[in-house]
Amino acid sequence: MIIRKIRKENPSQRLIDEAISVMESGGAVIYPTDTIYGLGVNALDEKSVRKLFRIKGRAPDKPVSICVSKVSEIPRFSKPSEHAMEVIRRILPGPYTVLLEKRDLVPDILTGGSSKVGVRVPDDEICRGISAKFPVTATSANISGKQPSGNPHDIMEDLEVELVLDAGECDSTEPSTVVDLTVEPPSVLRIGRGDPEVIYRISRCMG
Template sequence: MLIRKITRRNPSPEVVEEAISVMEGGGIVIYPTDTIYGLGVNALDEDAVRRLFRVKGRPPHKPVSICVSGVDEIPRFSRPSRHAMDLMKRILPGPYTLILERNELIPDVITGGSSRVGIRVPDDEVCRLITARFPVTATSANISGKPPSPGIEEILRDLDGVDLVLDAGECQSMEPSTVIDLTVNPPRVLRRGKGPLDTIL
């Protein structure tokens, strides 16, 4: 396992490219987001996603969300309504996970066989650069069922089998993203987390 220091602003292009290369090869990367640390693989690589589930100890029927680099990427992997797109353009990038109808590019292993997928566009430069090549899994960097930790040292006490760690220091907030179901109108909040709701509901 490799650990690379990275800054959230103006991150090293070499370190970002190393993370992308690891994931292109089926590897697992711990990476910073605008909420907590994420556990990332190429979300289109089914074998890598299955390996992530084993490392995290996550039951295979439980879906994981994905990160993409921008709002314009969301229709590549889902079927958002016009209303949903308008809302997402107002609140993203930001600490929200949006539930949308998936399309055929998203493998069943990501959604647990569901017709829906959770999508994030974090307000984090490292995250956006990594996901510019392909969507990346957006699940917290912890063993399934345990609370997430703010720092890399604590995370690695539990997690084994990770290939690369991008260490951006301790998380300033341990609030997870707010999860909003955009397959219904009006939108429905499924989990309250970081991020205001006054522009959504």
């Protein structure tokens, strides 16, 4: 396990490139987000995704979300409606995961066999940097069923990964708010760090 200290603001491009290289080679990376630490592998590589499930001890029927570098990338991996994209542009980048119909490019193993995929565009330079070449998995860096920790050193004790991007203690251990944008009106499936009232207000204005 390699541990690299990284700044949240103006992170080193060399470290970003190192993380991309590790994942490109089938490795796993612990990385900070705008919510909690995430566990990242190349989300389009089935072998890497299987490895992530083993590392977390996650049941294969439990889906894993993806992180992409910018909002304009979302239609590459999912099929948002015009209304969904209007909502997305209002809330992302930010602490929200949006549930959308997936494209065939996204492996079924990632979504637990579901036709839908969760997508994040975090308000975080590191996340957007490491997902610039391919989408990375956006699941909390913890053993399944265990409360996530904001301390990267605690996380390292539980998870066997190739690289840790250590940006210090997280401000919060709340996950993202999950919003299903495949239904009208949008449905909030999990309340996390984002504000679900924002979703309701936007939906009412655009409905």
